[in-house]
Each structure stands twice: as structure tokens, then as C-alpha cells.
Amino acid sequence: MNARVLPYVLILPVTLFLGLFFLYPFVLVAKQAFGSQEGWSLENFREVVDYWKFPISLRNTLLLAAAVVPVQLALALLMATMVSKMQKGRDLILYIWTIPLGISDLAAGIIWLAIFEQSGFLNSMLNGLGVIDKPVNFLTYQHPGVVFLAIALAEIWRATAIMLVILVAGIGLIPKEYYEAADVFGASKWKQFTRITLPMLRPSLQTALVLRVILAFEIFAVVAALGGTLFPVLMGETYAYQFDLLNSGAAAAMALIILGISIGFTLIILRILRVPKGASI
Amino acid sequence: MAEIQIKNVAKSFGAYQALNNINLTIADQEFMVLLGASGCGKSTLLRIIAGLETATSGEVWIGGKRIDHLSPKDRGIAMVFQNYAVFPHLTVFENIGFGLRMQKRPNDEVKRRVERVAGLMHIEMLLKRYSGELSGGQRQRVAVARALAMEPDVILMDEPLSNLDALLRMEMRAELKGVLAESKTTAIYVTHDQVEAMSMADRISVMHQGNIVQAASPIEVYRNPSARFVASFIGNPPMNFLPATPAGAGKWQVAGQTLDGPKADKPGLHFAIRPEDMQQAESGLVATAKIVEPLGAHLLVTCQIDEALFRVILDSDTVVKPGQTLTLAPQADRVRWFDPDTTLAVA
Incomplete structure (x- = not known):
């Protein structure tokens, strides 16, 4: 042919x-x-934006992304650096660290619910240690901070590995000679990380961040399991429009708004982490 | 003063012995070339001096100070890497100034020193570029400039020209030699290219299987190889060898001819001579021409003496045809003798 x-x-x-x-x-x-x-x-858009829960769910989604993604980025970088320095057992550790990736987000939410709910592990532990004398229901409107924390923790636990995998691959692509040169020319290990690893990792950081940020705006099942209606997020509202209120026009408008936000952040990330012409490995 | 002393340095990787008890002193401002085939340990030795590899035993001293326990940055060295290792995410300016930035030098000093070495290496016009926009030769210049900018006591170079094409290599060879002589630094230069070694070095250390076989000036290494390995490694084509049997005191029988030789009490020696040190004569070794290669400047003839192949370089005007019988006389003061058991030269 x-x-x-x-x-x-x-x-x-x-x-x-x-x-x-x-x-x-x-x-x-x-x-x-x-x-x-x-x-x-633009009737559908006007309707969803004017609804009283829209600003709250938008704020919650953004707050959650702002709290979760940087922590995940830092953790993933730390873990990737550690894995890359390992001589033996590297694959085993990598497999173990990526186990949460294989669990559905709803299951992950339920696992963390089992920790935080009234009869959960956290209550049993605090009770056993004598910190509290009777079980407390943490996941209620009286404890918005705990609800937020539980969701954030579950998300960090569940989805850090996707960044880890991308960053490990990226670090593996940086030739060893650059670190030797940095060694000879006097860069400390920390300087090597900030002046060599991070800038040369930009393409992988782009991919990891774009993927992770998009997923952060689509957060749904973990929130549903842990926060229910206490913590409205954009995707949860979209679900409610479609299946509770049977307003598919509004649900479609919400979906497009989420898409718009995702595209916006993707462009920002690509712009910030762009590699100048001629500066790639 | 940056005299380098390598004392009893050995290195093994598991069961593999990469370096055996190396002892070498390199004088201040000397240009020392470590020459050998791949796997001979020359790069390992360089990396031990740089601090990128740790010796299994032994000591490294620079300028009267023991440095083998120091990190690379505290050794007063700079290095040029085989693949240049020019940072792709930094401009040429920031690459050359990388070491100075790490030392937290003030901006105006960085600028002054970067511009000075960029001038030396003729890359002033490239300072704003990234390495992806440079040719191999330009990257090479950046790597050398980055090392020079440190004004180090010692510059280490690991096959710095091996990735360049032949013409560029020749050009850079001469330029590097000039720049390094001017900078008054001690230089250690690793290469497998004997022409590079001969043309650049003050002294060559010929390495083989983790040992330094001979450390001497280029002409000494060429004229008086200390061992048969050096004789067959240096020179293109290398030295010719023929077996010799004793024929009385100081006389040796070589291919039917009796020649003056060392007064050694040995059952046999190897007679050795460089291809260019043979002339056609009335009497001498009788050879049959096999292959005739006119190389312009001279004529390379591969012939056979007894069972051995033997190469001679003759004047380009000589007319030789394959199959023709040549009578070749060795230039007496250029004949060398090697002990077949120890492979060392016999005087």
C-alpha cells in the first residue's frame, strides 16, 4: 500500500x-x-449558574483541587525520586504504591468512610486510647473541616499514584551524565533537584498535572461516599440535575462548564510548564 | 601548583578488576593523555580522580592535598564529558556559568568570566541559545568553556572529541591544545584515538587491562615502546614483529639474516621494526609483496616474510607489484627487541 x-x-x-x-x-x-x-x-447556563448551590459547588471543587493537587504533586515527586534511587526492589515498591489506582473511586470513598464513620476505625481507635468516651459522628454538618479533610485524604490516597507513574518514567529519561556534570560543577543534591530534575521533568509534569487537575474537577464518587449532600461539588450537581431533577439541559450545561474549566486549567499548565524551543533533552 | 599523584589506586566492580594498583604522577600544567582500547580502565581512572567513582583502595592527591575522600566540587577540578552533558534547559550562557552560579559568585563576575571563556572558545554569538539549537561541535565548545570558566587547577576530559566528525576533530584538537596550554591548568585527557594522543599530549600513559603499561612522551612511546602491547597499539600500521633465534653473542637470526641485537641469554626474542624504518637494499630480509596500497604521501606494501605478514612504507615513487620479491634492510638504530615470555622490551 x-x-x-x-x-x-x-x-x-x-x-x-x-x-x-x-x-x-x-x-x-x-x-x-x-x-x-x-x-x-443560554437559558440552561443561566439557570445552573443562578442556582444557589452553584457558587458553593464551584468553590468546593476548586478548593478541593487546590488542596489535593499540590500535595499529590509534592508526594509524587518525593516518591518518584525515592523509587528512582532504589537499586533493588524498585518494581515491587512501585506496584505496591500503585495499588490504589486499581480501586474504583467509589470503593476508595467507602474504604475511607469505614475509617471516619461513627462506628469506624478512627472512632474505635480514639475510644481505645481514651481520647473520646463515646463515638463521634465526624462526617456531619457540624464538622465541615473533617468532611473536607476526609475527602482530601481519600483523594490523595487514591490518585497520587497516577502522577507517580508518569514522574517515575520522566525521571528515568533524564541522562545520568547531567547529574555527574552537576556534581562536578558543585550543585548540592537539593540544587540538582531544583536546577536539573525539575526543569528537565517539565514535559512529564505537564502530563501528570493536566491529567490530575482534570480528574480533580471531575471528582464525584469519593465525595458522594464521604460527604453526601454536605459537600456539593460540580460533578455531583450535574448528576443531580440529570437523575434527580431530570433536567438534562441543565446537566449538559454543567458538563460543558466543567469542560471549560478543565480546558482553561490545561492551557494554564501547558503555558507555565512550556519548554522553550531547542531546550528539550 | 596542581601536581596530581595517584598512589596504588585499584578498583574492582564485583569480581571484575578494572584497575590494578595504578601509580602515576602528573606534573603541574602537564597535558597527560590516558590512552587505551575500550575497557582498559582509562575512564574509570579519570572518574576516580573526578570523584564520580570511588577507588577500592589507594589515594589521589592534587596539589599536595589528599582529595579522594572529598566530593567532586571540592577537588578543584572541572570536567568535559564525552556526551558534553550541556544542560538542555539552560542557555549557553547559563551552562557556562553553571559552576560559578553554584559558587554564588556575583552576577557581574559570572558575566565577565562567561564572556571571557566564550571568547576563547569562539562562541560569544551563541550565548542566548539553547543546546538543542547547537551543532555537535558547538556543544563541545560549550562543554569546554564551562570547564574553563571554573578556572580549575585540573581539567579532566573524557573522550571529548569522539562524537565529532573527522575534520572537526582535527580542528578542535589543535584548538583545545592551544587553549589548555594558555590556561596553564593540569589536564588529563582520556582517548582511544592514538593520533589525538600523539598530537596533544606532553606525556601519554598507555593503559591495558587495568594497568599503565608505559607513561612517557609521545615520541618515546612511539620510538621505544616498553612492551610489545605498546608497540602493536601505537602506530598505524603498527610495528612489525618477526621471531629471532640466537646466533652467537649479540647476534640474532631473523628470517635467514643475521642481525646485531642485545646480548641476552634467551632461547628466542622478537625482532620489531616500524614499517617506515625499512628500505629496499642489496641485502636484507627477503619478502614477497602481497598487497600494494598507494596512499598518496607514500606506498604501503603488505608482504610476507616466512609465514608472517610484514608491512613496509616505501617512497610513493617506488614501483612494486603484488608477487614481486623485495629485499628490505632495517634501519639499524630503529630495530627493537622484545622478550616473548615477559613481552617487555630487551635492550
Whole structure:
């Protein structure tokens, strides 16, 4: 077959697949979001944005992302650096650290619920230590901080490994000679991390952060398990519009708003972590 | 003063002995080349001096100070790496100034020193570029400039020219030699390229299987190889060898000819001579020409003497045809003799 045509033929199946199962539904959602009885309108967007829970769920989602992602980034960097320095047992540790990735987000939420609920492990432990004399229900509206903390912890536990895996691969791509040069020219281990590893890791940091930030805006099941209605987030509201209020126009509008926020943050991350022309490895 | 002393340095990687008890003194401002085939231990020795590798035993002294327990940055050295290791995320300016920045030098000093060495290496116009925008030769210049900017006591170079094409290598060879002589630093230069070693070195240490076989000036290494390995490693084509049997006191029988030789009490020696030290004559070794290669400047003839292959370099005007019989006389003062048992030179 013609060598110029072949690549296009080879990507045809996946293009068709994405067109059928991604692009087409996306167009339908967009039509729904912008549609109303009188044709095109922003009515659905106005409705969801004006709703009293919208600012709260937007703020909660952003707050959660702002609390979780930096911690995950720092942890993932630390863990990736540790794994990369290991001589033996490196794969084993990596597998163990990535176990939470294999658990669904709802299951992860339920695991942490088992820790924080009234009859949960945390209560048993505090009771056993004599810190409290009767079980406390932490996950209520009286303890918004604890609810937030529980959700954040569950998210950190569940989804740090996805960044870890990307960063470990990225660190592995940095040639050893750069560190030797840095050693000879007087860079301390910390300086080597900040002046060599971090800048040379930019492409991997981009990927890891984009992926993680997008997932952070889509947070749903962990919140549903731990916070229920106490802690409204954007994706939870979208679910409520679609299945509780049976307002698919509003749900579609919410979905597009979340998409817009994700695209916005992706562009910001790509911009901040861009590699200047000619400066890649 | 930056005299380097290597005392009884040995290095093993598990069961593999990479270096055996190396002793070497390199004078202040000397240009020392470590020459050998890959796997001979030359890079390992350099990396031990740099502090990138730890010796299993032995000591390294620079300028009268023992430094083998110090980290690389405290040894007063700078290094040029084989793959340059020019940081891709920094501009040429920041690459050259990297070491100075790590020493927290003031901005104006960094600028002054970077610009000075960039001038020396003719890369002033590249200071704002990233390494991805440079050619191999330019990257090489940046790597050398980065080392020079440190104004180190010692510059270590690990096959710095091996990734360049032949023409560029020749050009950089001469330039590097000049720049280093001017900088008055002691230099250790690792290479497997004997032409590089011969043309640049004040002294060459020929290494083989973790040992320094000979450490001497280039011409000494070439004229008076201390061992058969050196004789066959240096020179292109290398020295010729023929077996010799005793024929009375100080006389040796070589391919049917009786030649003057050492008064050694040995059952046999190896006669050795460089290809260019043979001339066609009335009497001498009788050889049959096999392959004739006109190389422009001269004529390389591969011939056969008894069972052994033997190469001679003759004047380019000489007419020789394959199959022709040549009578070749060795230039007496250029003949060398080696002991077949110890492989060492016999005087």
C-alpha cells in the first residue's frame, strides 16, 4: 500500500471510534446545553449558574483541587525520586504504591468512610486510647473541616499514584551524565533537584498535572461516599440535575462548564510548564 | 601548583578488576593523555580522580592535598564529558556559568568570566541559545568553556572529541591544545584515538587491562615502546614483529639474516621494526609483496616474510607489484627487541 496513505488508514479505526463514541455524544450534549423551546439560548447556563448551590459547588471543587493537587504533586515527586534511587526492589515498591489506582473511586470513598464513620476505625481507635468516651459522628454538618479533610485524604490516597507513574518514567529519561556534570560543577543534591530534575521533568509534569487537575474537577464518587449532600461539588450537581431533577439541559450545561474549566486549567499548565524551543533533552 | 599523584589506586566492580594498583604522577600544567582500547580502565581512572567513582583502595592527591575522600566540587577540578552533558534547559550562557552560579559568585563576575571563556572558545554569538539549537561541535565548545570558566587547577576530559566528525576533530584538537596550554591548568585527557594522543599530549600513559603499561612522551612511546602491547597499539600500521633465534653473542637470526641485537641469554626474542624504518637494499630480509596500497604521501606494501605478514612504507615513487620479491634492510638504530615470555622490551 502507498506509504503516504498507510498511516491514515491505520488511524482510521480509532478515529471512527472516537468520532462515534466521543465527538457525536459531545455534539448532542452541546446541542442540549444550548437548546431550549425557542431554539438556541443560554437559558440552561443561566439557570445552573443562578442556582444557589452553584457558587458553593464551584468553590468546593476548586478548593478541593487546590488542596489535593499540590500535595499529590509534592508526594509524587518525593516518591518518584525515592523509587528512582532504589537499586533493588524498585518494581515491587512501585506496584505496591500503585495499588490504589486499581480501586474504583467509589470503593476508595467507602474504604475511607469505614475509617471516619461513627462506628469506624478512627472512632474505635480514639475510644481505645481514651481520647473520646463515646463515638463521634465526624462526617456531619457540624464538622465541615473533617468532611473536607476526609475527602482530601481519600483523594490523595487514591490518585497520587497516577502522577507517580508518569514522574517515575520522566525521571528515568533524564541522562545520568547531567547529574555527574552537576556534581562536578558543585550543585548540592537539593540544587540538582531544583536546577536539573525539575526543569528537565517539565514535559512529564505537564502530563501528570493536566491529567490530575482534570480528574480533580471531575471528582464525584469519593465525595458522594464521604460527604453526601454536605459537600456539593460540580460533578455531583450535574448528576443531580440529570437523575434527580431530570433536567438534562441543565446537566449538559454543567458538563460543558466543567469542560471549560478543565480546558482553561490545561492551557494554564501547558503555558507555565512550556519548554522553550531547542531546550528539550 | 596542581601536581596530581595517584598512589596504588585499584578498583574492582564485583569480581571484575578494572584497575590494578595504578601509580602515576602528573606534573603541574602537564597535558597527560590516558590512552587505551575500550575497557582498559582509562575512564574509570579519570572518574576516580573526578570523584564520580570511588577507588577500592589507594589515594589521589592534587596539589599536595589528599582529595579522594572529598566530593567532586571540592577537588578543584572541572570536567568535559564525552556526551558534553550541556544542560538542555539552560542557555549557553547559563551552562557556562553553571559552576560559578553554584559558587554564588556575583552576577557581574559570572558575566565577565562567561564572556571571557566564550571568547576563547569562539562562541560569544551563541550565548542566548539553547543546546538543542547547537551543532555537535558547538556543544563541545560549550562543554569546554564551562570547564574553563571554573578556572580549575585540573581539567579532566573524557573522550571529548569522539562524537565529532573527522575534520572537526582535527580542528578542535589543535584548538583545545592551544587553549589548555594558555590556561596553564593540569589536564588529563582520556582517548582511544592514538593520533589525538600523539598530537596533544606532553606525556601519554598507555593503559591495558587495568594497568599503565608505559607513561612517557609521545615520541618515546612511539620510538621505544616498553612492551610489545605498546608497540602493536601505537602506530598505524603498527610495528612489525618477526621471531629471532640466537646466533652467537649479540647476534640474532631473523628470517635467514643475521642481525646485531642485545646480548641476552634467551632461547628466542622478537625482532620489531616500524614499517617506515625499512628500505629496499642489496641485502636484507627477503619478502614477497602481497598487497600494494598507494596512499598518496607514500606506498604501503603488505608482504610476507616466512609465514608472517610484514608491512613496509616505501617512497610513493617506488614501483612494486603484488608477487614481486623485495629485499628490505632495517634501519639499524630503529630495530627493537622484545622478550616473548615477559613481552617487555630487551635492550
